[in-house]
Amino acid sequence: MSLDYDSQTAPTQTLDDVLDVIGRVRSAIETVIEGKRDSIDLALIVLLAEGHLLVEDVPGVGKTMLAKALGRSIDCSVRRLQFTPDLLPSDITGVSVYNQQSREFEFKPGGIFANIVVGDEINRASPKTQSALLEAMEERQISVDGTTYLLAPPFMVVATQNPIEMEGTYPLPEAQRDRFMARIEMGYPTPSAELDMLEHHGSSDPLQLLQPVTDAATVRGLVAAVKEVYVAPAVKEYVIQIVNATRSSRDLRLGASPRATLQLLRAARAHAALARRDYVTPDDIAYLATPVLAHRVLPSTDAQLARRSVGDIIATAVRSVAIPDRP
Template sequence: MDPVVADVDVDLERLHAVTAAAQRAMTSVIEGKDDVVRTALTVLLAGGHLLIEDVPGVGKTMLAKALARTVDSTVRRIQFTPDLLPSDITGVSVFNQDTHAFEFRPGAVFANVVVGDEINRASPKTQSALLEAMEERQVTVDGRTYPLPEPFIVMATQNPFEMEGTYPLPEAQRDRFMARISMGYPDPAAELRMLASHGSGSPLAELRPVTDAATIAGLVRTVERLHTAPAVHQYVVDLVTATRTSRYLRLGASPRAGLQLLRAARAHAALAGRDHVLPDDVQHLLAPVLAHRVILTAEAELGGASAADVLSAIVTAVRVPAAPR
C-alpha cells in the first residue's frame, strides 16, 4: 500500500474519533440540530469560516460558543456594535514612552476561534477589517504584517438584514465565509428537552474540551490530502459556471466559491469516513457554500424564488459524473 494512503487511513480514524466526541459534546448543548452541528464541524475541518444567520433567540451564539468550548484553544468574542472600530478587531500600534518605540497591541482577531456576535450591526468599514484576516490568516497594521494562529476560524452570527439596526454584509465579506447556515426553530420534542436541560442553568458551563488546537490543525491537513478525482473537479467547475449563466442570478459564484466548495466537500467526505470525494458530497454542501454568495435577479425575487431554489435547479440540470474509483 502507498504509505501516503496508509497515513491518510490512520488519520481518518483519528479524525472520526475526535469529531464524534465533538459532535456529542455540541449536541448536548444544541438540541435537535445534528445537521447544523455537522456542518459547523465540516467548516472547521475544511479550514473555513462560518456565518450563522437567523432571527434572535434560536441559538446562533450558543452554537458558536459550543464549538469554541469543545476545542482547547484561544477564543475571543467580539460583540459587533455600530461604534466598534476596525482597530478594536485588528489591533493598534501604541507608542511606548519607556522604549521610545511603537509597540503592537493585538486586537480581538488574534485567537484560534473568533466568535463574532451580530456581525451586521457594525458598519461596513468595521466589517471589512476582517477581510485580510479571513482570507490570508494575517493582519497588516502600519505596514507590518502579523500572522494569525493556526487553526483560525471566524464564526459570526447575524440577524436578517431587514431587522432594525443592521447593515447588509458587503459582497466581499460574505464571500470570505465558507458556508452560511440557519438554525431554524427546534421541533417541539427538542424544545421540551431544552426547557428541561437549560431551565436551571446553562449547559455551556459543563462543556469540556474534547480536543486541542494542534490536533485540529493536523486534521485540517489530513482533509487537504483527501483524493479528489478530476471528474469531481470538473463537476465543481460545471456547477459554479452554471450559477454565472443562470437567468435567475445577476451575480454568480466566484472562483473562491469553487475552491471552498471543494474543500468543504473533502471535509464532508472525511466526516463520512471516506478517503475520496463523491459528487454527493458536493451536492450536499452546494446551498450552504454558494447560497450567500449569489444574488438573485429582480425577476427571481418577484417570483418568490430563493437562492437555494435556484441552486437546486442547477443541481438537477448539471450532469453528474460517474462515481470515481
C-alpha cells in the same frame, strides 16, 4: 511575525482519527445545542476545511451558543467580538500604542488574534468595520502600520447575523460574504427538542459545564488529514460545471466566484472524511452546494418578483449538470 503561535508540528492524523475526534466534539456541542445535528455537522465540516462560518437567523435560536460551544469544545484560544455600530476596525485588528518608558510603539493585538473568533451580530457594525476582517479571513494575517502579523492555525471566524429585515442591521458587502465558506440557518427547535431544552437548561448553563475534548494541535493534524482525501478529475469538472451554471443562470445577477469553487471542493473533502471515505463523490458536492454557494450569489429582479429563493435557484443549477460516473 506571529503572536501566541504554537509552532509545534501537528501530530499525524488519519481519517479514523478524524471520525473519533470530531465525534467527541459533536457530542460535546450537542450537550448545549439540542436537536440541530445538521447545523453542527456543517460547522464541523467548515472547521476541517479551514473555512469560516456564517450563522444567520432570527434572534434567540442559538446562533451565538453554537459558536461558543464549538470554541469551548476545543482547547484553544477563543475570543468574542460583539459587533455594534460604534465598533472600530482597530478594535478588531489591534493598534500600535506609544510606550513612554521604552520610547517605542508597541502593538496591542485586537480581538481577531485567536484560534476561533466569535463575531456576534456581525451585520450590526458598519461596512468599514466589517471590512477589517477581510485580510484576516482570506490571508490569515493582519497588517497594521506596515507590519504583518500572522494568525495562529487553526483560525476560524464564526459570525452570527440577524436577517437584514431586522432593525439596526447593515447588509454584508459582497466581498465579506464571499469569504465565508458556508452559511447555515439554525431554525426553531422541534417541540420535543424545546422541551429537552427546558428540562436540561432551565436551571443551569450547560455552556459553563462544557469541557474541551481536543486541542488546537490535534485539529491542525485533522485538517492535514482531510486535505489528503482524493478528488477524481471528473468530480472536479462537476464542481466547475455547477459553479458555471450559477454564472449563466437568468435568475442570478451575480454568480459564484472562483473562491467559491475552491471552497466547495475543500468542504466536500471534509464531508467525505466524515462519511468514512477517502474520496469525494458527486453527492458530497450536491449536498454542500446550497450552504456553500447560496450566500455568495445575488438573485435577479425577476427571480425576486417571482419569490424564488436562492436555495431553489442553486438546486436548479445543480440539477442542470450531468452527474459524472462514481469513482
